[in-house]
Every structure is written in structure tokens, then in C-alpha cells.
Amino acid sequence: MAQNSLASAVTTERRLDAAKNKLIANRVQIEYFVKRTGEYHLAVEDITLTIAENEFVCIVGPSGCGKSTFLSAVAGLLKHSGGNLSLDGKPITGPCKDLSVVFQSAALLPWRTIIRNVTYGIELWGVPKKEALERAKKMISLVGLSGYEQRYPHELSGGMQQRVNLARALVADPQLLLLDEPFAALDAQTREMMQHELLRIWQENKKTALFITHQINEAIYLADRVVVLSKGPGRIKEIIPIDFPRPRDETIKRDPKFLEYEDRIWALIKEESNE
Numbered sequence: 001m002a003q004n005s006l007a008s009a010v011t012t013e014r015r016l017d018a019a020k021n022k023l024i025a026n027r028v029q030i031e032y033f034v035k036r037t038g039e040y041h042l043a044v045e046d047i048t049l050t051i052a053e054n055e056f057v058c059i060v061g062p063s064g065c066g067k068s069t070f071l072s073a074v075a076g077l078l079k080h081s082g083g084n085l086s087l088d089g090k091p092i093t094g095p096c097k098d099l100s101v102v103f104q105s106a107a108l109l110p111w112r113t114i115i116r117n118v119t120y121g122i123e124l125w126g127v128p129k130k131e132a133l134e135r136a137k138k139m140i141s142l143v144g145l146s147g148y149e150q151r152y153p154h155e156l157s158g159g160m161q162q163r164v165n166l167a168r169a170l171v172a173d174p175q176l177l178l179l180d181e182p183f184a185a186l187d188a189q190t191r192e193m194m195q196h197e198l199l200r201i202w203q204e205n206k207k208t209a210l211f212i213t214h215q216i217n218e219a220i221y222l223a224d225r226v227v228v229l230s231k232g233p234g235r236i237k238e239i240i241p242i243d244f245p246r247p248r249d250e251t252i253k254r255d256p257k258f259l260e261y262e263d264r265i266w267a268l269i270k271e272e273s274n275e
């Protein structure tokens with residue numbers, strides 16, 4: 001792929017007015033108040049990003065550049081100190097049932113069976129128990145765990161627990177699925193399998209997704225667009241559209257174009273480390 005075709009990748013976000021945007025982040029700034037010093041720490045300086053309905057966007061960038069902070073603000077778990085964040089045109093002011101988050105650690109409730117772990121959130125949102133159980137069963141089947149409904153979390157492997165976590169996020173039927181390094185704690189082989197599983201699941205329901213990862217090849221494999229952040233405080237360095245048709249499978253990882261994307265994103269991140 002010629003450098004020029006990548007240069008045509010959108011470096012700034014120009015789709016703020018597009019009709020089918022799910023998420024709009026406009027000049028988002030996020031600060032932490034550090035009690036110890038009594039000062040504010042700027043973690044995200046200026047992020048403008050839109051995510052269209054059914055789009056899968058991955059964010060990569062150097063450690064500490066503000067990826068998780070940005071995702072937490074989108075999830076409504078952290079307040080942004082500047083700019084605007086909205087989902088389906090409504091400002092994000094806190095956690096809500098339209099936003100589901102999958103974190104690195106599955107953090108399942110050990111005293112509840114798998115199915116009751118999956119129903120837990122939607123029961124809290126007021127879904128009647130019978131309907132919650134039916135929906136949970138479907139999601140457990142979707143993530144490939146039929147037959148494990150009555151098991152307890154400690155009886156499942158790490159990869160299986162992360163599948164439960166995914167089912168727990170999907171059962172709420174969110175408008176936006178947020179995933180913060182969901183496979184980082186898994187061994188390499190399980191991680192690859194889970195990437196493949198996630199693509200299969202995504203192909204079925206095409207949930208709009210924002211996924212954070214350190215692994216460049218994971219981002220390219222999954223995403224419609226890869227957002228590269230600069231070293232921090234959070235700013236977008238470049239957005240790279242990934243031009244592989246879907247459904248995808250592992251063979252694209254051996255496609256020369258895949259390796260070119262990888263080299264390009266590595267170069268962008270290296271530039272940041274050297275600056």
C-alpha cells in the first residue's frame with residue numbers, strides 16, 4: 001500500500017454531522033484531580049471522534065496516552081472536563097443501559113451461576129426475571145457456552161469467563177459496546193481464538209463498538225477504523241480506515257496489506273516514543 005493511500009486516511013474527524021452517528025465525542029478533555037498534589041492531571045487533551053452505527057473502532061496508542069480514560073468517560077464512569085460526549089444525540093452524563101463495558105478482568109460474581117451472572121445487570125435495569133433468563137440463555141449460546149449456564153465462574157477457564165463477560169455486556173442490547181483490553185489477560189492462543197469469536201459474534205449483531213488494545217494486529221483484524229493516539233495527554237494522531245471486507249478470518253493476517261497497516265501503525269507509535 002502506497003504511503004499516499006494511507007496519507008489519505010482521515011487524520012481529523014470530519015463526520016460530526018453524519019446522520020447515523022452513534023457516538024459523538026467533540027473536543028473532549030478529561031482531567032484527574034490528584035489529591036496527593038492538590039493539582040489536576042490532564043489525561044485527555046482534545047479528542048474529537050465519531051462512531052457510526054454498526055461501526056467497529058479500535059483505539060491504540062502508547063501506554064499512558066489516555067485510552068482507558070477516554071473509554072471510561074464514554075462509559076459515563078468519569079466526567080469529562082471539557083467538550084461534549086453524546087450517544088444517539090443525548091449527552092452522556094453517567095452509566096446507562098445503552099452503554100455496556102467489557103473490562104480486562106471478567107470480575108464475575110463468584111456466588112452466582114453463569115446464567116445469573118449474565119442476568120444480573122439487566123435485572124438491575126428492571127427486566128423481569130423470566131425475560132432476563134431467556135435473553136441470557138440466548139447470549140450464552142451466542143458466545144458458545146450453552147450447557148454451562150448452571151456452572152460457577154471458578155469452574156470456567158479465563159477465556160470462558162471472558163465469554164461470559166461478553167454475554168453479560170451484550171444481553172443488555174446496548175447501543176454502544178465498549179471493550180477495554182478485554183483479552184489482555186489471556187494467553188496468546190486463547191486471545192487469538194477470542195478475537196475470532198468476537199468477529200463471529202459481531203457479524204451476527206453488528207453492535208457499534210469501541211475497543212481499546214495494545215496489540216496493533218488485534219486492532220487491524222477487528223476494526224473498521226484504527227484510531228492512533230499520540231503519546232499523551234490524549235490527542236488523535238491519525239485515524240486509519242481498515243480496508244478488508246467482512247466477514248473476516250485469520251487469513252487476512254497473512255495478507256501483505258495487513259502487514260503494511262501494521263508497519264504504518266507501528267511507525268506512528270514509534271514516532272511518539274521518540275519524540
Ligand SMILES: Nc1ncnc2c1ncn2[C@@H]1O[C@H](COP(=O)(O)OP(=O)(O)OP(=O)(O)O)[C@@H](O)[C@H]1O
Nearest residue numbers: 032033034041043062063064065066067068069070
Ligand atoms: N485515577 C487517576 N488519577 C490520576 N491520574 C490518572 C488516573 N488514572 C490514570 N491517570 C493518568 O492519566 C493518564 C492516562 O491514563 P490511561 O490509563 O487512560 O492511559 P492508557 O493509554 O489507557 O494507558 P495503558 O495503555 O498503559 O493502559 C496517565 O498519565 C495516567 O497516569
